[in-house]
Amino acid sequence: MAVDTFPPIICTVDVVLLTLHDDALHVVLHLRDREPFLGMPALPGGYVHQQEDRDAEDAAVRVLRDKTGIASPYLEQLATLSGPARDPRGWSISVAYYALVPRQLLPVDAAQLRLMPADRLPALPFDHRRIVELAVSRVRVKSHYSSLPVHLCGERFTLPQLQSVYEAVLGEPVNKVSFRRKMDELAMLEPIDGELELGRANRPAQLYRVRREFRRTLSLLERGLGS
Amino acid sequence: MAVDTFPPIICTVDVVLLTLHDDALHVVLHLRDREPFLGMPALPGGYVHQQEDRDAEDAAVRVLRDKTGIASPYLEQLATLSGPARDPRGWSISVAYYALVPRQLLPVDAAQLRLMPADRLPALPFDHRRIVELAVSRVRVKSHYSSLPVHLCGERFTLPQLQSVYEAVLGEPVNKVSFRRKMDELAMLEPIDGELELGRANRPAQLYRVRREFRRTLSLLERGLGS
DNA sequence: CGAATAGTGTCTGTTAGACATTATCGA
DNA sequence: TCGATAATGTCTAACAGACACTATTCG
Incomplete structure (x- = not known):
């Protein structure tokens, strides 16, 4: 034609x-x-x-x-x-x-x-x-089932910060205990040794960063976050 | 340029x-x-x-x-x-x-x-x-988490047949009880009234078809099939 | 009746979420 | 010491998988 x-x-x-x-x-x-x-x-x-x-x-x-x-x-x-x-x-x-x-x-x-x-x-x-x-x-x-939202965070972040990023993206609250279990399961974060987020009137949170291997990749969950 | x-x-x-x-x-x-x-x-x-x-x-x-x-x-x-x-x-x-x-x-x-x-x-x-x-x-x-494999089946099929299609696609065995629970959860199949797959030396299986609403769509599971 | 597979009931280990408790900071 | 939030322990309900049992056909 x-x-x-x-x-x-x-x-x-x-x-x-x-x-x-x-x-x-x-x-x-x-x-x-x-x-x-x-x-x-x-x-x-x-x-x-x-x-x-x-x-x-x-x-x-x-x-x-x-x-x-x-x-x-x-x-x-x-x-x-x-x-x-x-x-x-x-x-x-x-x-x-x-x-x-x-x-x-x-x-x-x-x-x-x-x-x-x-x-x-x-x-x-x-x-x-x-x-x-x-x-x-x-x-x-x-x-729901991956580490995608970490790419919305800076290089260093606390778990409560990361959880609120997940909640903002998903548009719904996330269970704290489950969330931490899942982040552990993803095996993608490492604590920055001795680095805490100080300056606020409460127990300081541990700072984390993404492990080098996961900088350009996603980590996937077998079963996603709930709801 | x-x-x-x-x-x-x-x-x-x-x-x-x-x-x-x-x-x-x-x-x-x-x-x-x-x-x-x-x-x-x-x-x-x-x-x-x-x-x-x-x-x-x-x-x-x-x-x-x-x-x-x-x-x-x-x-x-x-x-x-x-x-x-x-x-x-x-x-x-x-x-x-x-x-x-x-x-x-x-x-x-x-x-x-x-x-x-x-x-x-x-x-x-x-x-x-x-x-x-x-x-x-x-x-x-x-x-793992959808009704996609039904599109590899003909119009009428039994649940054991559909299970073996899932197993062929996934490349791994699937638990029968869980599989049936999931197919029920997907709410996508309907039994063809009174139609059984006869002719073999065992209890005949119920024939099913995909509900009209799901003919061109997928049905998704909250949690996928195991493993 | 026996072999074979369909279909279902039930038990148990695993997982997810609710709740409670402890830890550690600044004021 | 108090208020606030981090971090973690624990209990319970939901779920998935293993197993067993019943059902129904043909030969």
């Missing part, structure tokens, strides 16, 4: 960059610097560059670096969306990724960025709302 | 069509009818046709129908693979899907098809071996 008579399929990547703010999942949006939808907040995204990207994930990393300054967040492929109508420029394919980053690693005052709560989004161009919904749902499901 | 000086990115879909044969997962391969790799067994796949496909999934359905004759199997997106080297024709993106089909729905003598055990594959072109591995791994994981 006359494939040549059609313009090429548009190949892009989009990244749902998630972080925690005010104990709630937030999405980092980027103000579009070109048409279509110039000036609107949207997911950081862009064309796949076959001359410089080794694959779509590489393109996602590049886009994230160029548009948000985030260098090496936890990044995973989410889904691929396609069709004639999702992009006004023509028939397109977008490989969507999600990324998690600790709040402190976000650039403090980047004029081109917006931090929006994941469950109260503004109108978004393309099918970006659906992509965000997919990402949030994926992160919630995966947080 | 001079995007226009490069040929367009090649956009394709590939489908890992899985079925059960001799109590083991098998992949349906298609003998390629064009270059590259003419004549080699490969995953059914092809170009996305922007003039006729509503999206990549639509393309996968079309490819599956045209190459294997399978009309409406259970189909799910698996992953998207991309890069300059995976296809000798140039920089390509392939949206990969997996599909499950009962053995009896496969065309009996299709000269262009080959049924191969999923864990002892022949050499495959492109990165098709990796795609099959991803699919098998995904199906195994998902079968």
Whole structure:
């Protein structure tokens, strides 16, 4: 069939960059610097560059670096969306990724960025709302049985802090004893010897960090956290 | 940058069509009818046709129908693979899907098809071996906590039959009492009134079918099957 | 009736969550 | 010493798996 008579399929990547703010999942949006939808907040995204990207994930990393300054967040492929109508420029394919980053690693005052709560989004161009919904749902499901939420924490954190991150992501309270048993079962954390979180009027909490082996990987539970 | 000086990115879909044969997962391969790799067994796949496909999934359905004759199997997106080297024709993106089909729905003598055990594959072109591995791994994981394997059964089946399908997919025995409790919990099966599997020298088994609501959906378990 | 497998009752070890207790800080 | 929260011990209910028992067919 006359494939040549059609313009090429548009190949892009989009990244749902998630972080925690005010104990709630937030999405980092980027103000579009070109048409279509110039000036609107949207997911950081862009064309796949076959001359410089080794694959779509590489393109996602590049886009994230160029548009948000985030260098090496936890990044995973989410889904691929396609069709004639999702992009006004023509028939397109977008490989969507999600990324998690600790709040402190976000650039403090980047004029081109917006931090929006994941469950109260503004109108978004393309099918970006659906992509965000997919990402949030994926992160919630995966947080039930994996160490995914540690990538929202900084390098050092206490178990109560980590538990509240899990609770923020899952949107429900977590049993403290079970939570600690599970974190132990994941075998992914190590206490930082002698380091406590002092300064508050109560017993100080032990500081932990992620073991080196799990810095880029997830640890999985046989049985997830309850409810 | 001079995007226009490069040929367009090649956009394709590939489908890992899985079925059960001799109590083991098998992949349906298609003998390629064009270059590259003419004549080699490969995953059914092809170009996305922007003039006729509503999206990549639509393309996968079309490819599956045209190459294997399978009309409406259970189909799910698996992953998207991309890069300059995976296809000798140039920089390509392939949206990969997996599909499950009962053995009896496969065309009996299709000269262009080959049924191969999923864990002892022949050499495959492109990165098709990796795609099959991803699919098998995904199906195994998902079968632990969902009704996915019912799509490998015909319309009517007994619980012992379904259990042996689960065991074949998971590659491990399953506790009978727990299995039945879980199938009950999934609330996805209904007994076919008065229909038993007679003809063998033992107590006949009740025949079941999938409830209409679950024909195109999965049912998920809170806690998966053991081990 | 005997062999064979379907289907179910029941017991026990494991796991998860509720609750209570102890530990350790700042004020 | 008191208030607050960390950390852990312990009890109980829910669950999963092992085993045994009953049911129903064919030969």
